[in-house]
Amino acid sequence: MARRATKPASDDLDVRKATILEAVVSEHIDTNQPVGSSSVASSADIGVSPATVRSEMVSLEREGYLAQPHTSAGRIPTDKGYRYFVDHLENGVLGVAQQHQISDFFANVRGEVEDVLEQTSTLLSQMTSYTSVVVAATHAHASILSAQLVNIDAHHQLLVTVFSDGSVVKHSLTPSFDVDYETCAETSRQLNALLIGTTLETAVQVPSRQDHVAQLVRDAVAALHAQQPTADGEKVFIGGSSHVADSFDGVETVRKVLSILEQELLVVSLVQDMLSRGLSVAIGTENGFEPLSTCAVIVAPVTIDGLPAGAVGLLGPTRMKYQEAMAAAGAVSRHLARHFGGDEEHANH
Amino acid sequence: MARRATKPASDDLDVRKATILEAVVSEHIDTNQPVGSSSVASSADIGVSPATVRSEMVSLEREGYLAQPHTSAGRIPTDKGYRYFVDHLENGVLGVAQQHQISDFFANVRGEVEDVLEQTSTLLSQMTSYTSVVVAATHAHASILSAQLVNIDAHHQLLVTVFSDGSVVKHSLTPSFDVDYETCAETSRQLNALLIGTTLETAVQVPSRQDHVAQLVRDAVAALHAQQPTADGEKVFIGGSSHVADSFDGVETVRKVLSILEQELLVVSLVQDMLSRGLSVAIGTENGFEPLSTCAVIVAPVTIDGLPAGAVGLLGPTRMKYQEAMAAAGAVSRHLARHFGGDEEHANH
DNA sequence: GTTAGCACTCAATTGTACCGAGTGCTAGCC
DNA sequence: GGCTAGCACTCGGTACAATTGAGTGCTAAC
Numbered sequence: 001m002a003r004r005a006t007k008p009a010s011d012d013l014d015v016r017k018a019t020i021l022e023a024v025v026s027e028h029i030d031t032n033q034p035v036g037s038s039s040v041a042s043s044a045d046i047g048v049s050p051a052t053v054r055s056e057m058v059s060l061e062r063e064g065y066l067a068q069p070h071t072s073a074g075r076i077p078t079d080k081g082y083r084y085f086v087d088h089l090e091n092g093v094l095g096v097a098q099q100h101q102i103s104d105f106f107a108n109v110r111g112e113v114e115d116v117l118e119q120t121s122t123l124l125s126q127m128t129s130y131t132s133v134v135v136a137a138t139h140a141h142a143s144i145l146s147a148q149l150v151n152i153d154a155h156h157q158l159l160v161t162v163f164s165d166g167s168v169v170k171h172s173l174t175p176s177f178d179v180d181y182e183t184c185a186e187t188s189r190q191l192n193a194l195l196i197g198t199t200l201e202t203a204v205q206v207p208s209r210q211d212h213v214a215q216l217v218r219d220a221v222a223a224l225h226a227q228q229p230t231a232d233g234e235k236v237f238i239g240g241s242s243h244v245a246d247s248f249d250g251v252e253t254v255r256k257v258l259s260i261l262e263q264e265l266l267v268v269s270l271v272q273d274m275l276s277r278g279l280s281v282a283i284g285t286e287n288g289f290e291p292l293s294t295c296a297v298i299v300a301p302v303t304i305d306g307l308p309a310g311a312v313g314l315l316g317p318t319r320m321k322y323q324e325a326m327a328a329a330g331a332v333s334r335h336l337a338r339h340f341g342g343d344e345e346h347a348n349h
Numbered sequence: 350m351a352r353r354a355t356k357p358a359s360d361d362l363d364v365r366k367a368t369i370l371e372a373v374v375s376e377h378i379d380t381n382q383p384v385g386s387s388s389v390a391s392s393a394d395i396g397v398s399p400a401t402v403r404s405e406m407v408s409l410e411r412e413g414y415l416a417q418p419h420t421s422a423g424r425i426p427t428d429k430g431y432r433y434f435v436d437h438l439e440n441g442v443l444g445v446a447q448q449h450q451i452s453d454f455f456a457n458v459r460g461e462v463e464d465v466l467e468q469t470s471t472l473l474s475q476m477t478s479y480t481s482v483v484v485a486a487t488h489a490h491a492s493i494l495s496a497q498l499v500n501i502d503a504h505h506q507l508l509v510t511v512f513s514d515g516s517v518v519k520h521s522l523t524p525s526f527d528v529d530y531e532t533c534a535e536t537s538r539q540l541n542a543l544l545i546g547t548t549l550e551t552a553v554q555v556p557s558r559q560d561h562v563a564q565l566v567r568d569a570v571a572a573l574h575a576q577q578p579t580a581d582g583e584k585v586f587i588g589g590s591s592h593v594a595d596s597f598d599g600v601e602t603v604r605k606v607l608s609i610l611e612q613e614l615l616v617v618s619l620v621q622d623m624l625s626r627g628l629s630v631a632i633g634t635e636n637g638f639e640p641l642s643t644c645a646v647i648v649a650p651v652t653i654d655g656l657p658a659g660a661v662g663l664l665g666p667t668r669m670k671y672q673e674a675m676a677a678a679g680a681v682s683r684h685l686a687r688h689f690g691g692d693e694e695h696a697n698h
Numbered sequence: 699g700t701t702a703g704c705a706c707t708c709a710a711t712t713g714t715a716c717c718g719a720g721t722g723c724t725a726g727c728c
Numbered sequence: 729g730g731c732t733a734g735c736a737c738t739c740g741g742t743a744c745a746a747t748t749g750a751g752t753g754c755t756a757a758c
Contacts (some may be wrong), residue, residue: 071738071739072738148495168519242611244607251603264589398700401700422750710749713747714745720738727732
């Protein structure tokens with residue numbers, strides 16, 4: 001009660017305690033069962049009896065790394081225990097088969113950026129058996145390459161805007177007056193003159209004239225700049241949500257997690273939040289969403305030509321296989337960066 | 350064994366049998382429990398004793414409408430039993446609250462078609478507590494209003510095509526030669542001359558010259574016409590997949606169903622198949638996918654200005670609340686048609 | 699044709715005993 | 729002083745039997 005021996009406040013543990021903790025965590029990840037002192041003691045490199053392990057476990061429990069479901073059961077890692085485990089994990093290497101799987105995928109993938117990202121998310125979830133998340137960053141900073149107003153019919157026009165990052169956005173206009181082809185063409189010309197080279201963050205000077213073309217230009221610019229800062233253009237691709245069903249016990253947990261995944265905005269903000277806090281793994285309550293308190297989330301930022309371009313992530317139970325999952329996420333993120341970056345081809349073959 | 354009394358082959362039942370069957374089905378839908386003879390007997394308008402009900406049930410079981418989990422349990426409807434029930438359901442009316450919910454939604458909804466459909470799917474799943482599916486038909490028959498080649502950089506061009514149904518499609522081109530702005534503009538002009546007014550099913554005569562512009566035109570047309578007939582442009586929006594978790598007992602079933610839902614092509618073909626067979630409800634094995642054999646699927650086609658434009662659907666357990674669900678799907682489908690059809694506004698306000 | 703009565707079946711529940719994995723503590727050992 | 733063998737104790741899980749009760753099928757009488 002009074003004096004503790006060596007490391008009081010530091011989060012560093014005794015070598016032996018660390019070994020024990022790691023043994024408990026990895027065995028629990030394997031078996032999903034409470035881990036007892038004897039199986040830890042027999043676990044290879046601990047030359048010490050179960051009794052000793054036990055007393056160390058008591059201490060680890062007092063310090064919050066382990067917990068006991070009930071008196072006569074083994075120990076389970078707490079979030080803090082997992083955290084220690086993850087922090088002291090050396091970077092894993094991917095199996096050769098998986099490396100090949102990734103390379104093959106990126107060698108053969110076709111289609112537009114969105115298609116590639118969607119398939120990437122499927123790949124990642126198949127590789128890991130966890131639910132995967134691929135987030136493509138907003139194009140708020142991309143400049144406009146082209147803006148064109150297309151006449152659907154007299155009362156419906158479509159503003160089609162192409163950005164320098166290759167994204168295309170459409171906005172419907174429904175003016176109260178009739179519009180003909182020529183008016184559209186003229187509006188397109190003025191829009192191009194006005195918008196090309198600007199970003200969505202640039203303020204532009206719209207014409208104040210009262211004619212129809214000016215009116216359309218104003219409407220178009222307004223529609224374009226009206227992007228909700230929330231829906232912001234991030235695209236999210238979620239793959240393998242069926243894995244949620246086998247990652248968690250308890251239907252209620254499954255429902256909660258699925259229900260979070262349905263809200264893409266939440267997912268985006270979770271990932272963004274982790275990136276901004278510099279976290280690559282969020283364990284249990286660390287992610288800030290109560291319904292996800294039995295989940296762990298792994299993210300790996302994707303950086304293309306030095307710029308943040310999004311992230312890939314994995315969501316699994318706290319008892320997930322961190323090393324494998326982190327290695328997979330990392331590898332896929334690097335491949336993505338290479339695929340879209342620099343001198344490489346942009347999307348299509 | 351020899352003679353049966355009245356209706357031998359017809360799928361029509363005795364009035365009393367029908368009443369009993371309906372009582373069993375609706376009580377089982379309410380309780381998710383096998384239904385016994387006595388609770389059917391006491392169920393209102395059957396002026397008959399449990400014993401009589403029992404002997405009728407034996408006969409219903411022989412004819413395949415009911416099944417018994419085990420000897421001393423009540424009866425459960427078979428798929429055939431549900432089918433009879435559904436076929437003899439008079440059209441339900443939606444609750445006032447729900448009618449309001451739908452009207453409010455469509456009065457306030459903003460954004461492009463895709464956004465509206467996505468939100469519609471969320472609406473439908475929230476109203477019914479089932480997983481919803483919204484399918485927007487392909488634009489194979491829509492004609493091209495505009496085709497433009499935009500220069501991303503010297504080696505990357507984006508072909509942006511606008512169709513008469515308001516859809517916008519992009520295709521990346523990566524020619525092996527450098528392309529400048531003027532080449533792009535000229536290509537765009539030729540593409541427009543060539544493509545405007547055609548559909549993707551129209552064959553077009555591409556130029557056979559060897560200059561860069563002609564090359565680009567050929568590439569662009571090829572990319573445009575290369576649409577997989579499968580991925581065909583149908584958009585699918587799935588809402589409320591978390592409801593899968595509380596619709597089914599058994600993690601394995603949940604996993605299977607989610608895993609089907611992940612494969613959008615499967616979902617589309619399921620819906621298309623049902624539409625082409627003129628089915629509005631597929632119960633259990635009727636839907637043709639083994640993993641969905643404990644599911645029922647409801648679809649309601651969406652017809653805009655007389656043309657098939659897609660469908661809305663609901664997926665739940667075979668013991669779903671058919672009347673409510675069908676009413677909801679029907680109402681939403683009608684509102685969608687009105688929202689996008691005729692003189693109404695196209696998408697935006 | 700209907701039904702009351704009855705014997706029967708079988709899942710679900712309850713109670714009991716037991717096993718064993720795992721613990722915490724302590725006394726003795728190195 | 730740290731480690732460990734030994735031991736009493738805890739408590740979830742399992743196995744088994746007894747009991748309950750919802751529900752059936754059959755039959756004889758109305």
